[in-house]
Amino acid sequence: MNARTGTDRFDADVAVIGLGAVGANAAWRIAVRGLSVLGFEQFEPGHAWGGSTGKTRLFRVACLEHPGLTPIARRARELWRELEASAGERLFLETGGIMIGPPDSHLIAGTLAAAAEHDLPVERLDADGIALRSPANARLDPGDVGVWDPEAGILFPEAAIIAAADAARAAGADLHTGVRVVSVDPDADGVTVRTERSDYRVRRVAVTAGPWIGRFLPDLPLTPHRVVMTWFRPREGHAAALDTLPVFIRSVPGHDTWIWGHGAIPASAVTEAGAGTPGFDAKVGPEFDGPFPGDDPDAIDRVVHPGETDGIRDLVAATFPDLEPEPSAATTCIMAHTPDGQFLIGPTADPRVFVGGGCSGHSFKHASALGELVAQSVLGEQPFTDASFLDPRRFAS
Numbered sequence: 001m002n003a004r005t006g007t008d009r010f011d012a013d014v015a016v017i018g019l020g021a022v023g024a025n026a027a028w029r030i031a032v033r034g035l036s037v038l039g040f041e042q043f044e045p046g047h048a049w050g051g052s053t054g055k056t057r058l059f060r061v062a063c064l065e066h067p068g069l070t071p072i073a074r075r076a077r078e079l080w081r082e083l084e085a086s087a088g089e090r091l092f093l094e095t096g097g098i099m100i101g102p103p104d105s106h107l108i109a110g111t112l113a114a115a116a117e118h119d120l121p122v123e124r125l126d127a128d129g130i131a132l133r134s135p136a137n138a139r140l141d142p143g144d145v146g147v148w149d150p151e152a153g154i155l156f157p158e159a160a161i162i163a164a165a166d167a168a169r170a171a172g173a174d175l176h177t178g179v180r181v182v183s184v185d186p187d188a189d190g191v192t193v194r195t196e197r198s199d200y201r202v203r204r205v206a207v208t209a210g211p212w213i214g215r216f217l218p219d220l221p222l223t224p225h226r227v228v229m230t231w232f233r234p235r236e237g238h239a240a241a242l243d244t245l246p247v248f249i250r251s252v253p254g255h256d257t258w259i260w261g262h263g264a265i266p267a268s269a270v271t272e273a274g275a276g277t278p279g280f281d282a283k284v285g286p287e288f289d290g291p292f293p294g295d296d297p298d299a300i301d302r303v304v305h306p307g308e309t310d311g312i313r314d315l316v317a318a319t320f321p322d323l324e325p326e327p328s329a330a331t332t333c334i335m336a337h338t339p340d341g342q343f344l345i346g347p348t349a350d351p352r353v354f355v356g357g358g359c360s361g362h363s364f365k366h367a368s369a370l371g372e373l374v375a376q377s378v379l380g381e382q383p384f385t386d387a388s389f390l391d392p393r394r395f396a397s
Contacts, residue, residue, distance in 0.1 A: 061120060075368075096133075344390065
């Protein structure tokens, strides 16, 4: 696949549909290879209407969801650092992170499996070790253990997406924002991308539209659903910043469920990230394990209603004596889940149409490297790691 020439009948080599977390990075990684790229986004990069909003996202290397995610996380960190350098602002804050739960739980066993397969420098912790690493996590069930991942941290998603879109433009990508794509129509020798304004001809297309992927690829098993995100202030006289409450995923004392989050972010870190706000409170959310109700991403209720945060309030009250259990802030986003909880990265049934999405609640940390994998798939390159477990065709009947 060669770069477009002035006499070519195509408008670009590749169209990228959706410039969120994966799409903006895919446009960047395709453009730096010298191909012509058209990118389309119905809003603006860094918008608040999809699944990549909410001030922060967790970053982990010891990925309990699948050991094959660890090399993707490590490549993602390299690319996040590259974007930081080009943007001149902080996108990734490495804090270390802790996983807490029963020793035979998937939370602990999955983390240790990834660590063992990739020789990660994790540290196993007993109750005293947990209290030392993360004093705010001292409330435990009997027998709970911890795993410390020193490579974990926090990403600033809105700033990171904008940085990726800017890097794509700098590499030559032509990004069209505020433009809604109506359809993606492959044929014998290319793809027609139809927008509300114009039609474009490209050789291949990458559909990276997050919860809107189903609009273009309805045969993929992807379920968008509305999620409420919540933040919590420390109780008077207590502290719950990153030094006492670093990145965590943990079981809830007396409950058969997990929660995840991190302590309050200092104003200095937010300022360096370009967020323009004076820091913000601890973020805590529940673990989602389905089944998931299907929601229309064009008709999501953006209002957080009374009673919607009662569940997370009770979990915070059971877990963190240093936090006020009533949320100090709440907002919504949309996640899109696959049946097996893994992403959709690679070719579809049509050889000209590729996909990058299926966040399943844990993709943002990997997004820069997922964009790289989408680029490699579109170009027919050897992927930097085995990503066959993410192949969309695994769901073909």
